[in-house]
């Protein structure tokens with residue numbers, strides 16, 4: 163009789179574990195509290211427009227990238243057109259100067275040198291950026307980069323470390339140049355516009371500069387494109403792969419408790435009181451809800467205590483989406499524009515110092531012909547939303563104000579645009595919590611810092627057998643590739659425990675995915 167795995171959460175991590183579980187002959191049941199699968203990798207439709215709530219770029223869209231194999235096995239990209247953009251983003255500095263973040267790093271460097279005319283030291287720094295981005299490309303294929311060699315004790319350990327250092331020696335200057343935060347990296351430029359440009363290229367507090375290198379090299383290699391259909395298309399494709407493999411998914415099935423007997427996870431209890439037995443329980447849901455809610459805080463290790471009391475979260479976003487009866491081609495507004503206005507913009511009673519505009523007009527599945535979906539995102543502290551949780555009227559009033567203030571601001575960029583609005587939507591940090599349960603609306607779990615970037619968070623608890631955690635709460639700097647890979651790794655681990663060879667494969671070609 164095949165062993166039974168209960169998977170909590172039907173986001174990309176849970177779906178991936180489900181797919182690989184089925185490929186390896188396990189009985190799998192996913193329990194998802196929402197009515198659709200995908201978790202934060204999602205989109206929603208309004209009056210014929212699709213508003214995407216997640217994806218900017220998907221690492222692994224090119225054939226040579228190691229992640230591509232996982233996306234293929236998950237049936238995520240089959241028959242899907244990939245859009246790689248010449249301009250990844252344009253960045254508007256305070257005062258209005260616009261600099262372009264070209265995907266091609268040589269073009270980016272040439273553009274910055276020409277546009278800013280920086281001093282010699284900055285020019286050299288930019289040249290290093292170009293060579294480091296290309297060097298990083300060698301690591302991209304491996305995703306997760308150069309993993310340190312396993313530590314061995316004594317003289318053998320020393321020799322093994324020396325061998326490891328020798329192997330990665332050509333990367334060392336690159337690691338040194340990008341070893342700090344993005345803010346520290348930006349501060350290394352003398353020209354104020356270059357400092358501002360690099361800060362805005364990755365506008366997240368304390369974010370490692372290495373992430374910029376990763377992002378820029380993925381773009382330079384055309385290895386991180388946009389799959390047509392966006393987040394919703396991607397999630398639906400993997401969901402379909404899971405059900406085609408015979409996997410079971412229960413919707414509106416909120417797990418309240420992980421049932422434990424004699425130190426072993428033996429099933430899940432749902433909020434409706436029903437109990438579902440299992441031989442293994444994998445939680446791919448919010449980490450805090452899993453450990454402190456479903457397991458009542460009884461299985462915390464010192465390491466997990468430390469993580470849950472010290473690691474920073476991503477500040478959540480407010481996303482205002484528009485379906486417009488006008489075409490805004492990406493030659494006019496690129497896929498992404500980041501704007502630091504000279505003075506913060508007042509939105510919904512808050513001051514937004516940084517705004518991001520997404521233009522989806524390049525993807526014909528997002529809007530009817532001749533029309534455009536635009537979204538405006540800004541970071542908004544959780545505290546301001548938390549207090550509205552119990553006050554529906556105040557929440558609705560704040561959302562209405564957010565919409566009207568954002569529209570007023572948009573009018574300053576695109577005069578007359580208000581008359582073209584056909585559909586709107588405001589998604590707040592409370593929306594994220596409501597639909598995905600992610601703590602304080604954090605969209606990617608733990609915010610990485612230089613100190614935590616390569617940290618691995620325990621996925622297993624020594625005192626609780628037959629239980630594991632996967633997904634974006636099990637490492638800082640998560641993202642779609644890492645959580646999809648998590649699903650594969652956990653099933654590989656189970657196969658090894660069960661003494662059987664892990665198998666995987668790709669689904670038969672399917673050409674109709676765009677119409678999903």
Ligand SMILES: Cc1cc2nc3c(=O)[nH]c(=O)nc-3n(C[C@H](O)[C@H](O)[C@H](O)COP(=O)(O)OP(=O)(O)OC[C@H]3O[C@@H](n4cnc5c(N)ncnc54)[C@H](O)[C@@H]3O)c2cc1C
Pocket residue numbers: 170171172173174175176193194195196199200201202203215216217218219220221415416417418446447448451479597598599600605606632633634635640641642643645
């Ligand atoms: C705005 C935004 C932009 C992003 N951009 C990118 C990008 O460009 N590239 C990239 O790679 N990544 C990006 N990410 C990150 C990426 O989408 C996430 O890291 C990834 O989708 C997380 O997947 P997950 O399965 O680990 O978690 P989730 O998606 O959070 O899934 C968890 C699931 O568990 C369910 N759940 C929670 N509690 C329970 C319960 N008690 N019972 C049953 N079900 C439960 C939830 O409903 C949810 O479906 C972005 C995310 C956001 C929000």
